[in-house]
Amino acid sequence: MKKEKVHDRIIRVASELFYKQGYNSTGINQIIAEADIAIGSLYNHFSSKNDLLHAYLIQEEIGWFDGFEKSIVNIEEPKEKIIAVIDYRKKLQQSSGFAGCHFIKIISEIGDGNAVVxxxxxxxxxxxxxxxxxIVKEYSDKHQLEDASLMADQVFLLIEGAVVTSTISKKNDSFDQVKKMIKGLLP
Amino acid sequence: MKKEKVHDRIIRVASELFYKQGYNSTGINQIIAEADIAIGSLYNHFSSKNDLLHAYLIQEEIGWFDGFEKSIVNIEEPKEKIIAVIDYRKKLQQSSGFAGCHFIKIISEIGDGNAVVxxxxxxxxxxxxxxxxxIVKEYSDKHQLEDASLMADQVFLLIEGAVVTSTISKKNDSFDQVKKMIKGLLP
DNA sequence: GTCTATAGACGGATAGAC
DNA sequence: GTCTATCCGTCTATAGAC
Incomplete structure (x- = not known):
């Protein structure tokens, strides 16, 4: 296994800290200390803390969709695919210790203060x-939904609700409630 | 009309700032400047910024449930009450410029770094x-739901999902999607 | 209550030597 | 790439005079 590049280590450490303790609460000094690099090295790779934030978000997005694809790629039945999407978010929450959605978190923290973000x-x-x-369209092609687009929006809202709720409650029962609801809606 | 007490003015200004630009991004100096008070006066009323945060949360909670009660008090029909709850959150989002839920925001910002919060x-x-x-129980007593407790959880999740989604999209169509879903579930 | 001054720590960022 | 030193601003919080 190749040694981790400095660039990657910076992003990895910064990502963990931004995610776990928040962007504003994470200082440059802490990042370089935990990544065990020099400050000059950091500013050699990233022009500013804000630049590092962008790299963090891009990396998280790539990782998110990679995991998403992997979690549904081997499933044929559309209804099972929808369930798999819920399980994917449930798994993310479980493995992060219910730390929440990266993207909702950063929006909550910076609000509209940063248009790019x-x-x-x-x-x-x-x-x-x-x-x-x-995925819902696939289901609808087989089983005829009245309004597949509306159904997709509603599935999305349920999952988002489950994510924020489980972040606060530190339990994942909300995902099971969502699954029950979806199963009732898609016979 | 009585003059606003210093104590109340501090909380009001701090609340606006904490909500709009975030807790960490709001400094004591900005609070005293916008409240037009002296810094000694602030620390006379609150022992620390963290103390002010607690006062902020307590005040927001009181305001939240006050508004909640007012929005449903004149409605008789249980189903209409449920719709009114959705409209209440929709109204809060609209009037705040889609700034999101105070409580989700603060959790996203401080994470588990503050157990009291x-x-x-x-x-x-x-x-x-x-x-x-x-409210769902009221409905169930009239119209017989299979599992009123589960239904209540699901209504809650949908609303939470609509709040975070509208905070990001800056549109309130997610609340209408929730209403359609609820209306379909409660005939 | 008001004001100003200031402590002491930490923020992001830069520069120079190796 | 590493290191240290440093600038300058801001942070929370305290102290003293009025």
């Missing part, structure tokens, strides 16, 4: 919605 | 859920 998050969520839309 | 938010959301549970 809020745009990025908006587009990210639109992509998520589009993925769900495709 | 995460406990407070957890309890707050439990109270919200309990309010919904009561």
């Amino acid at each position: 809020s745009d990025f998050v908006k587009k990210h969520k639109d992509k998520q919605k589009e993925m769900i839309r495709i | 995460s406990d407070f938010v957890k309890k707050h959301k439990d109270k919200q859920k309990e309010m919904i549970r009561i």
Whole structure:
């Protein structure tokens, strides 16, 4: 296994810290200390802390959709695919100790103070919605839904609700409630 | 009309700033400047910024449930009450410029770094859920639901999903999607 | 209550030597 | 790439005079 490049280590450490303790609460000094690099080295790779934030978001988005694809790629039945999407978010929450959605977190923290970031998050969520839309459409082609687009939006909302709720409650029962609801809606 | 007390003015200004630009991004100096008070005066009323945060959360909770009660008090039909709950959150989002839920925001920002705050938010959301549970129970007593408790949880999740989604999209169509879904579930 | 001054720590970022 | 030193601003919080 190749040694981890400095660039990658910076992003990895910064990502963990941004995610776990928040962007504003994470200082440059802490990042370089935990990544065990020099400050000059950091500013050699990234022009500013804000630049590092962008790299963090891009990396998280790539990882998110990679995991998403892997979690549904081997499933044939559309209804099972929808369930797999819920399980994917449930798994993410479980393995992070219910730390929440990276993108919702950063929006909550910076609000509209950074147009580039809020745009990025908006587009990210639109992509998520589009993925769900495709899967629900598959289901609808087989089983005839009245309004597949509306159904996709509703599935999306339920999952988002489960994510924020489980982040606060530190339990994942909300995902099971969502699954029950979806199963009732898609006979 | 009585002059606003210093204590109240501090909380009001701090609340606006904490909500709009975030807790960490709001400094003591900005609070005293916009409240037009001296720094000694602030520390006379609050022992620390963290103390002010607690006062902020308590005040927001009181305001939240006040508004909640007012929005449903004149409605008789249980189903209409449920719709009114959705409209209440929709109205909050609209009037705040889609700034999101105060409590989700603070949790996203401080994570588990402050046990008192995460406990407070957890309890707050439990109270919200309990309010919904009561209304859904009313409905169930009239129209017989299979599992009223599960239905209440699902209504709660849909609303939470609509709040975070509208915060990102800056549109309130997600609330209308929730309403359509609820209306379909409660004939 | 008001004001100003300031402590002491930490923020992001830069520069120079190796 | 590493290291240290440093600039300058801001942070929370305290102290003293009025």
